[in-house]
Amino acid sequence: MTSNPFEIPDTLRDAAAKSVEEAKKAFDQYIEATGKAVSTSEGAARSASENATDMTRQTLSFVENNVAASFDLAQRMVQARTVEEIAALQQEYLRRQAAAMAEQGQALGAAVTRMAKQTTD
DSSP: OOOOOOOOOHHHHHHHHHHHHHHHHHHHHHHHHHHHHHHHHTTSOSHHHHHHHHHHHHHHHHHHHHHHHHHHHHHHHHHOOSHHHHHHHHHHHHHHHHHHHHHHHHHHHHHHHHHHHHHHO
């Protein structure tokens, strides 16, 4: 019995690629504006503000990395020719994101612990 995978039409993949590209452009503009807003707010209070700013920057970096991974997945998916390829890409993405989320959670936990320690010292 031969397998006949479902082919995804080029026009559909092209339209999806354009949508992904436009969404990424909008996200990049959002990140740039958010980065400028964070930079503007840095002049407030020193010690607590510096810790909060560091955490904000770290969190923003995590968000940027996670969204970049999502756009990478989307770009790869629009190039996929079969449903099987899409499923494999999604599995790999979920595996990588689970590992990234665990690392990010540990990093944020360590940052909160440092902030709490500095506050009580």
